[in-house]
Amino acid sequence: MMKIIGVSILIFVILTVFSIGVNSLLGLDFEKSITRTFDPFKVEDTIEFAIFWILLLFFFATPLKNSIQNRKRGNKNNKKQS
Known part of the structure; x- marks a missing residue:
């Protein structure tokens, strides 16, 4: 059970960092990248x-x-x- 939770958290962190990185490559500042990552319905x-x-x-x-x-x-x- 702990392995499943650990892997799920690891995948979440990796995808979040990837999303922030892509937004940064698109020219957004860090604050805007965080906003777009954690509130996708706004965009x-x-x-x-x-x-x-x-x-x-x-x-x-x-x-x-x-x-x-x-x-x-x-x-x-x-x-x-x-």
Whole structure:
């Protein structure tokens, strides 16, 4: 368990440093780089924000749909057995 947490923190730190580095290479000062890294919704365009919510919807809709279908199949199997 501790390895998973350690690796997760390490990946977070590496990606954060990489993001700040890319923003610095784009010509932003350090403070602006930090702001863009830790608050990405401030710099998103409208279409990026819409795509984010659509992907989030698909992420949660598919398991929800599958669980509803499995529940319906379970009820049909219970009725056939009775």
